[in-house]
Amino acid sequence: MKKIRIFAGILAGTALLAVWAACGSEPAPATPAEDVQTSRSTSAATELPAPTTGQSVSAANSAPPVATIETPITVAATEPAAAETDSPTAPATDTPESATEVPAPAATDAPPAAVTATEAPAPPADLSTTAPTATVSEPSAPQGTNVGEFPPPFTMERADGTPIALADITAAGKPAFMLYFATW
Amino acid sequence: MRTLAPIVAEQSDQVDFYLVSFSESAGTLEQYIADNGYSNMIATQPVGSMLRDLKIVSQSSMIALDSQGVITFRKGYGGGGDYVGAFQGLAQ
Numbered sequence: 001m002k003k004i005r006i007f008a009g010i011l012a013g014t015a016l017l018a019v020w021a022a023c024g025s026e027p028a029p030a031t032p033a034e035d036v037q038t039s040r041s042t043s044a045a046t047e048l049p050a051p052t053t054g055q056s057v058s059a060a061n062s063a064p065p066v067a068t069i070e071t072p073i074t075v076a077a078t079e080p081a082a083a084e085t086d087s088p089t090a091p092a093t094d095t096p097e098s099a100t101e102v103p104a105p106a107a108t109d110a111p112p113a114a115v116t117a118t119e120a121p122a123p124p125a126d127l128s129t130t131a132p133t134a135t136v137s138e139p140s141a142p143q144g145t146n147v148g149e150f151p152p153p154f155t156m157e158r159a160d161g162t163p164i165a166l167a168d169i170t171a172a173g174k175p176a177f178m179l180y181f182a183t184w
Numbered sequence: 185m186r187t188l189a190p191i192v193a194e195q196s197d198q199v200d201f202y203l204v205s206f207s208e209s210a211g212t213l214e215q216y217i218a219d220n221g222y223s224n225m226i227a228t229q230p231v232g233s234m235l236r237d238l239k240i241v242s243q244s245s246m247i248a249l250d251s252q253g254v255i256t257f258r259k260g261y262g263g264g265g266d267y268v269g270a271f272q273g274l275a276q
Contacts, residue, residue, distance in 0.1 A: 141254045145239045150254055151247075152237045156202065156228040159210035164228060169200070170253035175274035176200045179188070180235070180245040182207035183216075 187268060189222045195275040196224030204228050206235055206243075248274055 141150045155165045169176045192201045203225045205213045214227040234240075238247065241260070248257035248270050257270035 141252075145237075145255070145258070147255050147258055151249070154234040154237055155231040156204055156234060157210060157231050158226065158228055159214045163231065164202070164226075166253060169249060170251075172200075173251045174200055175198070175251050175256075176202060176249045177192075177271050177274060178202045178204055178247045178249075180204045180206060180240050180243065180247075182205060182243045 188271065189220075189225075191268060191271055192225060193223050195272070198275040199271065200226060201271075202226045202228050204230055206230055206240070246270075250274065 141148060143150050143152060145151060151166060153166050155163050157163050188201075192199075201224065203213060203217065205227070206229070208216075208229075210227050210229040213229070217223075217225050217227055244261045246257065246259045246267050247255060250256050256274065257267065259267055259270075
């Protein structure tokens with residue numbers, strides 16, 4: 001019975017030593033793979049103030065002994081960071097941050113295209129609207145006294161003194177026939 | 185005048201006919217129109233430099249204007265031309 005207790009005590013002691021050795025000596029047991037991961041997490045923490053990276057840093061500082069828990073968090077935090085910093089060249093990922101970053105350059109490129117589209121058709125629209133009204137208001141015939149010409153302004157008078165001008169005839173929109181004659 | 189009078193009476197709702205006298209007053213001309221039964225003719229006399237501006241140098245000159253005021257027919261004394269056809273053309 002005593003032997004069994006002693007053996008159990010030795011086993012417990014060796015187990016404690018093993019646990020102490022695993023927890024107490026951080027840098028020593030770290031493998032080269034862990035070094036790469038920790039460097040990634042630190043670089044992400046310096047570049048990004050996002051809460052996800054803060055969680056990864058705090059998790060890395062608070063629980064250093066458990067290496068298996070630390071690695072998945074740091075990997076999840078570093079991938080979005082790379083997507084944010086290298087958004088133009090980085091491939092499309094499944095993270096929501098990269099999805100929100102992609103439309104940003106498209107939105108910055110849109111305003112110049114819209115400006116050029118609105119500037120270009122404006123002058124033809126104005127010309128097309130002003131041209132017909134000008135031709136309707138005034139005849140395009142040159143001024144003169146021959147056939148096909150627009151006569152110079154004149155005025156005649158009725159028996160009751162009412163003046164009749166060329167403008168009155170054209171405003172009425174009715175053809176006119178004038179016969180000039182004299183008696184003697 | 186006698187040739188034009190029935191045509192003017194027919195188409196007076198489509199064409200205004202002005203009788204312009206440069207030797208008589210508009211009142212005298214209006215009386216002449218009434219005495220001869222020429223209806224729907226507007227008796228007028230020129231004002232200012234109308235005759236000079238329109239280059240009216242002979243009697244029985246005729247000028248036709250379309251609805252926009254452009255000259256479509258012009259004839260002087262003895263110059264010939266189908267003035268009846270010109271008048272009817274204005275009415276169409």
